[in-house]
Amino acid sequence: MDRTISAPDVRRPARWPRRKLVRRAGLYVALLAGGLAMMIPFLWMLTTSLKTRAEVFSSSPFSFPSGLHWDNYSKMWFALPGVTFGTFFENSLVIASLATIGQLVSCSMAAYAFAVLDFPFKRSLFALILATLIIPFQVVLVPNFILYRSIPWPFSDSGNWIGTNLPLWVWAFFGGAFGTFLLRQFFLTIPSELADAARVDGANPWQIFLRVYIPLSRPALATVAIFQFMWSWNDLLDPLIYLRDLPSYTTTVGLAFFQGQFVGKWPEMMAGALVSLIPMVILFVVAQKYFVRGITLSGLKG
Amino acid sequence: MTSLARLLGRPGRVSSAGPTRSRGGPRASEPLWALLFLAPTIIGLAVLSAGPILAAFGISLTTWDLLTPPQFVGFDNYVQLLGDDRFLKALRNTTFYTVVSVPIGLTLALGLAAALNQQIRGIAWIRTAYFLPLVTSMTAIALVWLWIYSPTGLLNHALAIFGIPPQRWVADQTLAMPSIIAMSIWQGLPANVIIFLAGLQAIPVEYYEAASVDGAGRWSRFRKITLPLLTPSIFFTGVLALIGAFQVFDQVYVMANPGKPSEATITLVYYIYEAGFRNFKMGRASAASGILFLIVAVATILYFRSQNRWVHYQ
Numbered sequence: 332m333d334r335t336i337s338a339p340d341v342r343r344p345a346r347w348p349r350r351k352l353v354r355r356a357g358l359y360v361a362l363l364a365g366g367l368a369m370m371i372p373f374l375w376m377l378t379t380s381l382k383t384r385a386e387v388f389s390s391s392p393f394s395f396p397s398g399l400h401w402d403n404y405s406k407m408w409f410a411l412p413g414v415t416f417g418t419f420f421e422n423s424l425v426i427a428s429l430a431t432i433g434q435l436v437s438c439s440m441a442a443y444a445f446a447v448l449d450f451p452f453k454r455s456l457f458a459l460i461l462a463t464l465i466i467p468f469q470v471v472l473v474p475n476f477i478l479y480r481s482i483p484w485p486f487s488d489s490g491n492w493i494g495t496n497l498p499l500w501v502w503a504f505f506g507g508a509f510g511t512f513l514l515r516q517f518f519l520t521i522p523s524e525l526a527d528a529a530r531v532d533g534a535n536p537w538q539i540f541l542r543v544y545i546p547l548s549r550p551a552l553a554t555v556a557i558f559q560f561m562w563s564w565n566d567l568l569d570p571l572i573y574l575r576d577l578p579s580y581t582t583t584v585g586l587a588f589f590q591g592q593f594v595g596k597w598p599e600m601m602a603g604a605l606v607s608l609i610p611m612v613i614l615f616v617v618a619q620k621y622f623v624r625g626i627t628l629s630g631l632k633g
Numbered sequence: 634m635t636s637l638a639r640l641l642g643r644p645g646r647v648s649s650a651g652p653t654r655s656r657g658g659p660r661a662s663e664p665l666w667a668l669l670f671l672a673p674t675i676i677g678l679a680v681l682s683a684g685p686i687l688a689a690f691g692i693s694l695t696t697w698d699l700l701t702p703p704q705f706v707g708f709d710n711y712v713q714l715l716g717d718d719r720f721l722k723a724l725r726n727t728t729f730y731t732v733v734s735v736p737i738g739l740t741l742a743l744g745l746a747a748a749l750n751q752q753i754r755g756i757a758w759i760r761t762a763y764f765l766p767l768v769t770s771m772t773a774i775a776l777v778w779l780w781i782y783s784p785t786g787l788l789n790h791a792l793a794i795f796g797i798p799p800q801r802w803v804a805d806q807t808l809a810m811p812s813i814i815a816m817s818i819w820q821g822l823p824a825n826v827i828i829f830l831a832g833l834q835a836i837p838v839e840y841y842e843a844a845s846v847d848g849a850g851r852w853s854r855f856r857k858i859t860l861p862l863l864t865p866s867i868f869f870t871g872v873l874a875l876i877g878a879f880q881v882f883d884q885v886y887v888m889a890n891p892g893k894p895s896e897a898t899i900t901l902v903y904y905i906y907e908a909g910f911r912n913f914k915m916g917r918a919s920a921a922s923g924i925l926f927l928i929v930a931v932a933t934i935l936y937f938r939s940q941n942r943w944v945h946y947q
Contacts, residue, residue: 505677
């Protein structure tokens with residue numbers, strides 16, 4: 332790349348060799364231009380959400396909004412009868428939080444067994460758990476639906492778990508490959524001398540787990556928590572199958588429903604899409620290193 | 634910490650990676666404690682994974698609308714699927730999506746990772762811009778791209794500058810799938826870039842220095858050092874991209890307004906969703922998911938088999 336850019340012949344006191352300086356400037360320009368290109372959909376979402384509907388169709392898409400039409404956001408927020416977008420947010424928050432707690436509890440327990448305890452069939456069981464990573468979960472979509480449908484539940488219209496948010500988070504209390512794997516790897520790095528010392532003091536495995544391993548594993552636990560929260564927050568297929576009425580919808584199902592109802596109302600739709608992204612974007616900016624670590628170690632994403 | 638890439642990458646490695654720290658001999662009570670710690674996981678494996686997989690096969694041999702009792706029909710559902718035009722289109726679209734999106738996505742990610750692997754001031758901020766699509770829901774992203782692809786949208790306006798006539802993109806039979814693929818590649822880039830960046834940063838600088846001394850240029854250093862040493866990362870990203878590509882659903886659901894994709898964009902998972910949860914044909918949906926499972930399994934096995942030919946482990 333450096334060879335194609337010809338430097339203007341400016342004589343400056345060179346603290347750096349000019350060739351290197353030009354190369355570096357070219358690198359910055361290229362990286363920033365690429366970054367901007369990656370951001371275009373977000374920028375367009377933002378500018379559209381601040382335009383009027385007439386403006387969206389009449390003006391150039393590259394233009395800035397004529398004014399900041401924040402009313403698109405309130406229109407979007409109150410667009411659906413009987414519920415606000417805030418309801419969807421609440422539903423997503425509840426489901427994602429419960430699923431996250433479930434994964435933290437069940438995966439850290441399993442990870443402790445695999446990292447610290449000795450028991451028969453340990454390796455085959457661990458291999459089996461890893462194998463579930465490469466099974467497309469859609470295979471169990473129908474049987475799990477039938478399972479949840481057969482659990483009696485007096486508090487729902489259906490009389491079973493269908494139409495409640497239970498199928499969206501209860502599973503999380505029963506283990507998971509990603510969390511178990513990641514936490515096991517982390518537990519293995521904790522010196523066993525610490526556990527030995529606690530054992531000499533009379534601590535049983537449960538106490539060692541709670542008082543030694545959990546407090547030392549905050550970064551790994553944070554990584555697992557952040558990923559599960561993101562997956563639950565962004566999930567579309569499961570909420571689509573299990574949630575039946577508007578007030579129980581998550582943000583993703585709500586957005587998709589919005590899409591079907593408000594064809595062509597781009598400013599409101601972009602406002603909705605943007606608002607739905609905000610929690611994850613904040614989480615990402617604050618906790619980027621946990622995202623990077625989780626992906627580097629597991630390769631798993633959305 | 635050993636990454637999953639290391640464990641998954643080499644068949645047979647999983648067992649040897651288990652901890653074998655001996656700490657003064659085994660304790661008799663440990664298996665019981667282990668059972669306690671593993672109880673949730675074992676129940677989950679049995680009730681939510683292994684059991685349902687077997688059940689799915691059983692259900693696929695029946696017709697069942699959930700209202701009347703299931704009826705055993707043998708392999709009828711499978712036979713009917715192979716004669717169902719919509720299913721065959723779903724199969725073809727999903728295959729097309731996978732075959733196109735995986736190699737292009739990985740190549741772009743590799744180039745981008747190489748470009749971002751710089752020790753310059755402000756690189757963390759620049760990377761954040763590239764990584765942002767990572768955390769965004771496909772639902773919201775698909776909405777934005779639906780607008781980008783709309784007849785009056787950004788893409789047509791941009792192409793008009795170069796005198797290219799407006800296209801219908803996702804509404805066009807031929808362009809619909811490529812449009813969805815382009816968007817999905819954009820959204821999937823960050824995760825792959827992150828894995829490749831980690832791989833790049835693990836390559837010892839000495840290798841490059843030695844090669845420079847020997848007079849190797851930029852390109853030959855990339856081809857002779859970077860690429861071979863990165864093959865484990867490429868292999869691993871490939872497995873996950875492959876499995877993920879066969880499961881494509883969200884973007885098709887959102888972009889095919891109003892939730893009923895034409896035969897141009899229907900995918901396998903959408904077909905399963907439609908058969909099971911729109912038309913309540915549980916047997917048909919299970920048979921389709923069985924075929925999905927089979928395809929992913931065969932593709933994964935073939936992919937793992939290929940690694941001896943091109944993956945270099947240090």
